[in-house]
Amino acid sequence: MTEGNTEGTRADARTGARAAQGGPLSRKRFLAGTAAAVAGGALVAVPGVARAHTTPEPPRDIDVLNYALTLEHLEYAFYRDGLDKFGERRFENADVFDGLGRYLRRNAHENFVRIREHEETHVETLESVIKSLGGKPVPEATYNFEKTAFASVAKFVQVAQFLENTGVSAYDGAIAHIEAAKLLTASATIATVEARHAAYLNLLNRDVPFPKAFDEPAAPRAICRAVMAENGGFIVSAPRPYGPYKSLDALCAKLPTTVTPSS
Incomplete structure (x- = not known):
């Protein structure tokens, strides 16, 4: 990739940095813009995408996006329900944060509220992209966090680390x-x-924020x-269909x- 020297390129870089940091261009608007680009005419030339409205079976991309949406639904519900359960005062007075400064x-x-908002934005963006491709987004499932993840604030923070990693x-x-290609960009901005969530939660749990040079796919x-309850996960049931x-x-x-496509 070559480095651009124009003022426009520098301005784009500054805009992207502000988005990543939650500046004037919020992350939600940034991801929404990405979704709009994915939904635009640039994808018409991509094999399989232009036929999304007429092909009986959804293209593989929609399956992968619905898989990602399944996980984002779970994460958003986890933070939403957990933060509602514990409340700000109980959360910040929890022993789990002792010694962290x-x-x-x-x-x-x-x-944690910010992470919850990120997960909600991820859900909304994936739903928008799937619909723009002629697909049907999967709904939120029913989860069981109470006996394990919500047993205490400490357990909530530990499970958050596990979910993000x-x-x-x-x-x-x-x-x-x-x-x-456009979907790769949208997915990468979420990944x-x-x-970043995982690194922060590793730190809160007194683990190395970035333990390896490469993550394990x-x-x-x-x-x-694995996310199903019968396999030890949190999804108790999901709507049918x-x-x-x-x-x-x-x-x-x-x-x-x-983790790699078959040739």
């Missing part, structure tokens, strides 16, 4: 299966934010099935079993 304790609740592996394992089908699929398991069955 005044700054981290004072800003913990605010940062799993999310990073999930995106890393799915992104190579996306065929449309990098998930990685996970195969989509394996993660899809599950979006355009007969069930959540039917979506999982359509997903790749490897």
